Structure formats: C-alpha cells, structure tokens
Amino acid sequence: MTLLADQWAGNSKHFWMRGEPPREPVVLDEASGIWHVYGYPEALEVLGDTGVYSSETARRFAPSGGEEFAEGNLFQLDPPDHRELRRLTAQAFTPRVVADLEPRVAEITHxxxxxxxxxxxxxxxxELAYPLPIVVISELLGVPAGDYPLFKGWVDAMMAANGQYDPSDDPEKQAEDARPQLEASDRITDYLLEHTRERRKRGREDLLTRFVQAEVDGQRLTDHQIAKIGNLLLVAGHTTTAMLLANAVLCLDACPDQQALVRADRSLVPTMFEEVxxxxxxxxxxxRATGTDTELAGRHIPAERMVMVWCAAANRDARQFTxxxxxxxxxxxxxxLGFGRxxxxxxxxxxxxxxxxxxxxxxxxRYPVLGLDPHRPPTFxxxxxxxxxxxxxxVAEPAEGRGGAR
Structure with missing residues (x-):
C-alpha cells in the first residue's frame, strides 16, 4: 500500500497507516491531558463500559452549550437516556425499511x-460516492430533492470546520474552531425540525413520519429529538458511506491482486467492504470521558479525563488481526470497530x-477497467x-451496454 503510506507520511496522528505500531496500547498526551487508546482489547473495554467511560463529553467539557448539543444526540447519551431514545429510533428505522431500499439504491447508482x-x-x-448516500438518506427521510444543495453546503461547512478542530488545542481555540461546525449543524436541525412539525399535521410515507409515530411503553420522540436523529442520519450516514465508497476504490487500485479476486468472484464484495x-x-x-478513576492496560486514568479511542489503530492491532x-x-x-461497538x-x-x-x-x-488518474493524485x-x-x-473504461448488480 505504498500510495496510502506516502499520502499519510506527514500525519503523525495516523501512524498506523504507515504500518507503525503504537509504542503502548494506552498513551497519555501530557500537553493536552488526553488519553489515547490504540489497542483493540483496550478499545473494546472502553466502548463496552458506559459506567466508567461516558459518551456525554459535550456536557462535561463544554458546559456552556453541552446540554443543548447532547439533547436527542445518540452519540452524546448514556443509559438510561440512550436506551430509551435508541429503542424509539429503532422502531422506525427497522431492518425491513433498509432492505426495501435495495432496488432504489441500485437505480440511483445507475x-x-x-x-x-x-x-x-x-x-x-x-460524481458517485457523495451524491448516492445523500440522495438515499434524503429520500428516506422525506425531504425535497431540490434541497440537496442546501445539505451539501451545510455538510461542507461542517467538514471544513472539522479539519480545523483539534481536541488537543486549548479550550478557547477549540471553542472558536468548533463554532462553524455547530452553526452548520444547527441549520440542519432547524431545517429538519420544520419538516418534523409538518409531519405532525400531515404524515407521509417516510422516515420522519415513522419517527413521529414511534411509541414504546407510552413514550414518543419529541420534535427536537426527531430533528437531531435526522441530522445524525443525514450527516454521519452519508459522509461515512461516501468515504467508504471512495476508500474502497483507492484500496482496490493499490492492490491489483485483490481487485482481480473481487472481479472474478463478486460474492466477495461484502467481505471486501468490511475489510475497507x-x-x-x-x-x-x-x-469518551471518565466518570470515575479507573485503570486501563495498567495505566491509572483519573476521573473527568478525555479519552480518544482510535478505532482505526485498533483495527490494525496484531493481537486481534493476522x-x-x-x-x-x-x-x-x-x-x-469501524461501526463502533x-x-x-x-x-x-x-x-x-x-x-x-x-x-x-x-x-x-459498469467499469471493467477502473483506476486512479496518475496525473491527478487524490487529496485527503x-x-x-x-x-x-x-x-x-x-480513469475508467465502461462496459458495453448497461451492467447491473448481481
């Protein structure tokens, strides 16, 4: 994977992309006070113990706006609040709802x-990796196709702000760098809040309406919770999928033998996707944030400390993966751990x-020949x-006629 290693050569935070193991599975950054978790079993321990490692990082480290940011945000909730919200969300976003999308996903791709x-x-x-998932999730939620450019503008602003934000910076700079990201996120939430209120009056055959109608043990989602969940699905869902699709093509190009295997045996596409x-x-x-003093990999971590779990590094841990x-x-x-745990x-x-x-x-x-343009290298x-x-x-050489998913 020479290309990938070369691209990441200057980014010390992603050292595992160059095949370098961490010096320890758990490391303290003395300057910032952040604990970095690189090992696979250590990552599992942190992700699995919500009693010690809290997801409510915004409330702990951004008290001025943390509660508003966390409300309805599944990423920022611990049990029992998380369990109740997840149950309501899962009632509307069912496996059947997802499975029924397959013909439409194929149609949009074509x-x-x-x-x-x-x-x-x-x-x-x-042309493909970005528009496909945003069209799919937008149609699923039930928002107008003409508003897709709005989402792109808001998400682009969030991604640009994410590139500036670093949790190791001092709190004042963190707040300054995070502001554009939060503002763009608020615009998406406000937009979906308007559509959610409209669904209260007139339901449709879409996911927002299912969220409005969802009920477990007499509990229902609030309008603001629905808007936040929709925001999460819209932003996290389509950006992650877009990156995965592009990363897959990048990996296959860098490993011609693996691309040949997949092309010869298309049943390998699902396992290839997981490997990407x-x-x-x-x-x-x-x-995560520690709620109490704890020990991890023999290291003592005090309460009220930020913990960064590097899932990408854990996914390269030789103790877990051959x-x-x-x-x-x-x-x-x-x-x-790409989807968490x-x-x-x-x-x-x-x-x-x-x-x-x-x-x-x-x-x-559709493309029997597909590879990176040697004159226009990718930017990360x-x-x-x-x-x-x-x-x-x-650069691509299309097949004759219109191919189809097998």
Missing part, C-alpha cells in the same frame, strides 16, 4: 453512472452496508479523526 457516459475520467467522490472499513476506517476516533497491515478482501471473520454500534450500519454492496457491485460491472480530508479522500480522480 442514474449517476449514466450521467458519465462519454467520459473516460471523472471525480468518483463528486477495517483497513481504512473513515471515522478513525471516537471520544497480518493487520495487509488488505485482504477474503478476511473472515473481521470484527473491526456496544450500545453505540452505528444504527445506520445496515444501510451503509447495503449502499456499499450494491454501489460497488454495479461500479465493477484535512482532519485529525477522519480518514478519507476529498476527491478521487479516476
């Missing part, structure tokens, strides 16, 4: 590729897997906790 006819090169991020999530994990780190720095599309089992396991994982499987299968059908998202490309220019 439509996006059809627009590229006559072109022997294009930016895969701009392990090998080039889009959301490389998640955050040949962890080898991209292997046949790897099975593959218990990666425990109570915060990604609720959108089934949708991401469906989109990835269908889109990648169709892409390989400037972020401390995301691993993905901003653009991915490819």
């Amino acid at each position: 439509e996006l590729i059809d627009r590229l006819q006559g072109r022997d090169g294009f930016d895969l991020v701009a 999530h392990r090998f080039m994990t889009p959301v490389s780190a998640v955050y 040949d962890p720095h080898t991209f292997d599309v046949t790897r099975d089992p593959n218990p990666h 425990g109570i915060h396991f990604c609720i959108g994982a089934p949708l991401a897997r469906l989109e990835g499987r269908v889109a990648l299968d169709i892409l390989l059908d 998202i400037p972020s401390h906790d995301l691993i993905g490309v901003q653009d991915l220019h490819v």
